[in-house]
Amino acid sequence: MIQRPQSIYLFLATILNLAVFFTPIYSRGVQDPVIWIGLGLAGSLTLAMILSFLAIFLYKNRKFQLKVVKFGTYLQIIGLGAAFGVLFSLGGLRAQLFNDVLGVGLIILALLMFWLAGKWIKKDEELVKSMDRIR
DSSP, rough: TTTTTHHHHHHHHHHHHHHHTTHHHHHHHOOSSSSSHHHHHHHHHHHHHHHHHHHHHOOTHHHHHHHHHHHHHHHHHHHHHHHHHHHTTTTTTGGGGGHHHHHHHHHHHHHHHHHHHHHHHHHHHHHHHHHHHHH
16 A cells, blocks of 8 residues: 555655765765765665665565665664765865755655654554454
């Protein structure tokens, strides 16, 4: 069921992760002399984006969907750490880095979407369990 709230949250997480690739934080992360930071940022956000999109279609198996969302959340946290690494390698928070901070904000919003999706998947699972007890 595509119209469930968690599906909307997962789709928004996909869009937000995709939007990060068009912000200066990504381009500066890829150009960073410490290559693993850029690769960590790109790799974790790409995998999180793919997992969030695939998790939308796992609605028939909520337990597996929840595991995929949790793993995507962990990848999103790794991406957030890499983004902070890029941000602080540029010299910390200054007014000139507003666009970079905007990219980090998109990553944080995507992390929030993952968390909300997991919360709603748990609610669905509890609802199904309560209906099974009634039968």
